[in-house]
Amino acid sequence: MLSRPLLSALALALCAGSVQAANDTPNARVDQIVQQDEAQLIEVFKALHRNPEMAFQETETAARVASALREQGFEVKSAIGTTGVVGILRNGPGPVLMYRADMDALPIKEETGLPYQSSKVTAWLNNPSQPVMHACGHDAHTTWLLEVAKVMAQLRDQWSGTLVLVAQPAEEILEGATAMVNDGLYKFAPKPDVLIAAHVSPIFPAGSVGLREGPRLAGTDQIDVELPGIGGHGSTPHVTKDPVVMAAMAVMGYQTVVSRMVDQSKPAVLTVGAVQAGVNNNVIPDRALLKLNLRWYDQQVRERLIAGIKSVTSGVLLMNDVPDGYVAKYTMKGYSTPVFNAKAQTERAQAVLTAQLGADKVLPGLPPLMGSEDFHMLASPYPDTPTLFLEVGSGKPDVYKNLVEKQQMPSAMNHTSRFVVELPAIATGARAVSATLLAFFADAR
The missing domain is CATH 3.30.70.360 (Alpha-Beta Plaits)
Incomplete structure (x- = not known):
């Protein structure tokens, strides 16, 4: 019979082992990497916000992305569709997952009053001094892509397949994805088995994600x-x-x-x-x-x-x-064309994001919206490709509650001069996308 001190020591050892095992799960490792990087990610986001670039002018943003992807061991091809960047990480047999982030900003004079507010002007159409602002969160999307690249490179032991990351130009004018396809995207990149994108949403609080299958965007x-x-x-x-x-x-x-x-x-x-x-x-x-x-x-x-x-x-x-x-x-x-979330991929993402973020942080997406996107046009040569569009909360804590209970929309929506991405959204987006990619790769093992 074991003595009480020995039993206590054994219990502590077993508990420590279970904690260590929990900390070794892919979800925990994603959180650990992103948490360590969060302060730096926010600084990257602020730098991108200060330096917005219009459609097909995203040269500095594209250069930053290309450099970061090469540092993580990706094969990189730049200047696809003028300023698009593609990075490929081949990690053994398995599916091809493509994740897209858009880079371009809007011709809006920023009035947020943020300490990192944009004061940039550029030539646009007939205006040689057009004020420019990231008023739709593409600065956050690009930051997510950079961190996703790092997470997936560091966790190569957790997945098998090929990851394709796309930094897309000119989403705001709905020309960038098609431009990349027409400029030979698939001469460099393999056909995707699943195509994923994520976008900030001011109707969900920062720290949460909205997700719904079926028709999403017009x-x-x-x-x-x-x-x-x-x-x-x-x-x-x-x-x-x-x-x-x-x-x-x-x-x-x-x-x-x-x-x-x-x-x-x-x-x-x-x-x-x-x-x-x-x-x-x-x-x-x-x-x-x-x-x-x-x-x-x-x-x-x-x-x-x-x-x-x-x-x-x-x-x-x-x-x-x-x-x-x-x-x-x-x-x-x-x-x-309209955006549809594939049923199987939506259900899988809901499960993994619930585990990653918590059940209270995965909110039902709104009914189909009349906003539009063009990320799925990257798969236009392969129209049967399943697509998934994640809506990452970027609003204040009470925005969703106000919408549900009072039918009150946020005061500063996308494409307005006072649009703000609340900073907790930066880490949440990176966690959500990384966890979703890892789950999709794991399902194919």
């Missing part, structure tokens, strides 16, 4: 409509064809496309984001430019929206007796 088109006119002096409008007036008529007419031409049971949005015409008070210009944005989930709705825009525009020109030969010009720019 398809979208960016369309420029140029209206032709015949310019002249402001005092003699009767001898002109005024494109400013025609632009105003078109803007109002477009509002009937959704309300009167689209099936009301199907979601659709048509926004005119910019009207550009003329420079002087007393000069009627010879053209006007309208910048339109469409959102949809159904391909037939998309086709109806585009047909309706053209119908309204033609009607406006006809009403104003614009001569034959003067035709509207349509420029199709950024485009993306």
